[in-house]
Amino acid sequence: MNVLYFAWVRQKIGHSEETIAHSPELRTVGDLAAMLAARGGGYAEAFADPKRLRAAVNQIHAGFDAAIAAGDEIAFFPPVTGG
Amino acid sequence: MSANIHIQVEDFDVSEEIDALTREQPEGTGAVATFTGYVRGDGGLSALRLEHYPGMTEREIARIAAEAGTRWPLSGVTIIHRVGRLKVGERIVLVAVASSHRAAAFAACEFLMDFLKTRAPFWKEEERGGGAQWVEAKSSDDAAAERWRKA
Numbered sequence: 001m002n003v004l005y006f007a008w009v010r011q012k013i014g015h016s017e018e019t020i021a022h023s024p025e026l027r028t029v030g031d032l033a034a035m036l037a038a039r040g041g042g043y044a045e046a047f048a049d050p051k052r053l054r055a056a057v058n059q060i061h062a063g064f065d066a067a068i069a070a071g072d073e074i075a076f077f078p079p080v081t082g083g
Numbered sequence: 084m085s086a087n088i089h090i091q092v093e094d095f096d097v098s099e100e101i102d103a104l105t106r107e108q109p110e111g112t113g114a115v116a117t118f119t120g121y122v123r124g125d126g127g128l129s130a131l132r133l134e135h136y137p138g139m140t141e142r143e144i145a146r147i148a149a150e151a152g153t154r155w156p157l158s159g160v161t162i163i164h165r166v167g168r169l170k171v172g173e174r175i176v177l178v179a180v181a182s183s184h185r186a187a188a189f190a191a192c193e194f195l196m197d198f199l200k201t202r203a204p205f206w207k208e209e210e211r212g213g214g215a216q217w218v219e220a221k222s223s224d225d226a227a228a229e230r231w232r233k234a
Contacts, residue, residue, distance in 0.1 A: 006136055007206035008217045059139035063200065076137060076205075079220030082133070082164060082205025083120060083176055083196060 001070065003032070006045070006077035009053065012046040022070035029055045030064035031076060046076070054079055084152040085159040085205035087145050090135060092167040099163055104161050104181050112158055112181040116188035118196050129210045133166045133175070136204035138166075141203040147198040151180075154188035154194065162195065164205065194231055 001020050010016045018025070026032050027053050030050070037047035056075040068074055085107050089095075097119055105112050122131050148160045159181040169175055178195045182188040207218040 001197070004118070004136070006204070014183055031200045056139055056204070057137070059136075059142050061143075077204065078206060078217065079134070080201065080204050081218040081220050081226075082135070082198035082203050 001032075001068065002061070002073045003036075004073065005074040006075065007077050009046045012042045014042050022072075025030065026040060026068060028064065028073060029057065029062055029066045029068055032068060033064060051079060084157045086145060086147075086148040086152075087159070087161040088148065089139055089161075089163045090166060092136070092149050092162065092165065093161045094165070095201060096175055097174075097177060097179075100161050100163065100177060100179055104159050108158050108181060113178055113183040114185040115181045115189040116178040116185065116192040116228070117177065118192050119174055119192050120176040120196075122169050122173050122175060130168055130170045132168050132208040132210065132215065133164075134206045134208070135164075135166050136234050139204050143203050144199065147195060147202060149189045151194050152197075155191045156183060156184075157182050157187065157191055160191070160195070162199070164199070166202070166205070168210075180209050189196070197228040197231065199225045 001022050003020050004017050005013050033047050033050055036043045050064060053076055057068060058073050067079050097117060101115050103116060119191050144162055151157060157180060161179040163177040165175050178192050180188045180191045208215050209218055
C-alpha cells in the first residue's frame with residue numbers, strides 16, 4: 001500500500017509518502033492508523049487524536065471503518081481548509 | 084455540461100475565464116455567475132501557503148461539479164484553485180458557472196464554493212510575524228455544506 005500524509009500530519013511524521021506492506025490484520029483505515037500510532041515519535045503525535053484526522057482510500061474520502069487492501073493508496077490529513 | 088478544472092500556482096484573469104466559458108456555449112449562455120476568493124489580511128497575516136493532494140483534488144472537484152450539474156441545468160463550469168504561497172490581496176479561487184438562467188447560476192456557484200471548502204483536499208497555512216500555523220477547519224463551513232443535503 002502507498003500511504004500519504006498531508007499538512008501537519010506530514011510535518012509531524014517527517015515525510016509525505018511511504019510504502020507499507022499489507023497484512024491480514026490491517027483490515028481498515030483505523031487498523032492502519034493504530035499500527036502507525038504504535039510506532040511512537042512523530043507518528044504517535046500525528047495519530048494521537050483520530051477525531052482530528054480525515055482519510056482517503058484511492059483518492060476518495062473514507063471513514064476509519066473503510067476497508068483497505070494491498071495496492072491501495074491511503075492518505076491521512078487534517079480536515080480540509082481550501083476555498 | 085463542460086467542466087474546466089485547474090489547480091495552478093499562477094494567477095488567473097477572471098474576465099478571460101468568463102469569455103472562455105461563454106465561447107464554449109454554441110447557443111450562447113443566458114447567465115454566468117462567478118465567485119472570486121482573495122487572501123484576507125486578518126490579524127497581521129502576511130501570506131498563505133496552500134498545499135493540496137495532487138490527483139485527488141482534481142477528481143474531488145470533478146465529482147462536486149458533476150453533482151452541481153445534476154441539481155441545476157448548467158451548461159458549463161470553470162473552477163480554478165491556486166496553490167503555493169499567496170500574499171494578502173492575491174486571488175485564490177475562481178468558480179464560474181454558466182446557465183440559461185440566473186437563479187441556477189447563483190445557486191450552483193454557492194453550492195460549488197461550499198463543497199470546495201469542505202471536500203476538496205486543500206490545506207492552508209498562515210504566515211504571521213516570523214511563524215506559520217495551519218488553519219483549523221470551521222464548523223460554519225461544514226454547516227454551509229450540510230444545508231444542501233436537506234435542500
